[in-house]
Amino acid sequence: MKGGFITTRLNSMLGWGRKFSLFQYPFITACCGMEYMSVACAHYDLDRFGMGWTRFTPRQADMLLVVGTITHKEAPVLKTVYDQMTEPKWVVAFGSCAVSGGIYDNYAVVQGIDRIIPVDVYIPGCPPRPETILNALIKLQEKIQKEGHEWRWKRKKY
């Protein structure tokens, strides 16, 4: 990371603040949602990592969790939700279907949501184990910690 002492400390502080206050928007379309619920509830307890706050409007959310199969019919909706989120924003592809289309290689299903929106973390599995999800979200936190405030001029490309 370039910059002097003050800017690097500022970036570090921004990253620290952001990674422990991730407001999430769950975009749940399929059976992976069950696994998401188990992670978000008390047993695995996502709130330990500062991600427990679920916002059901994209305008207040930082992290878009795309949980489940995305069909071509649904693709414009997902795109709209992503566009409505304010910067900085992160996207997690949750489960095989969101990562690559999974077993649905056919006329209806988008072969991975990265064909529609940029993705930060991919979680494989059908459905993924809760431990896998926690691991992936901690990886996302590490990524956010390193990101700093460069998102202001380095916008993610479509």
Place this chain on the structure above:
Amino acid sequence: MAMEKEKILEDLNQNFADNIMSVTAPFGDEIILFEKEALLNIVKFLLKEPYAFTMLLDLTCVDYKGKKERFEMVYHLFSLSNKLRLRLKARLSEDALEIDSLTPLFKNANWLEREAYDMFGVQFKGHPYLRRLFMYDGFEGHPLRKDYSLRKQQPRIRLRK
């Protein structure tokens, strides 16, 4: 007083001797193969007491590509009072791909027929609102037909990469 399955089939055969082509029971439940023009008459007959096949369990289509009569409509009927199932089949050729709608007799036939239209392109005469059910506006072709390419996709928005 429940009716025997044999009696029902006998009555059907007597009333529609010209239209029914065969009655088989390969897997337990009877399959009645009939000419498509007789659909409404046969179903109306089965709806009445004492047969009372008042429930349309499913309605779908099968594509036998390569056969002379390519498509086959399948109707599953259930009689609540007799506790009997019956399967009706009619063959359609590709150039005359239409059959009477069952919507006047069964309300749930509406969406089932829209699905069959969406996936196979079967036209239903007398359907009140024959529009695609699953696929979106602007989708071309009928995806469950055997000649629809296996991985052909029709995205609604521009995809990345």
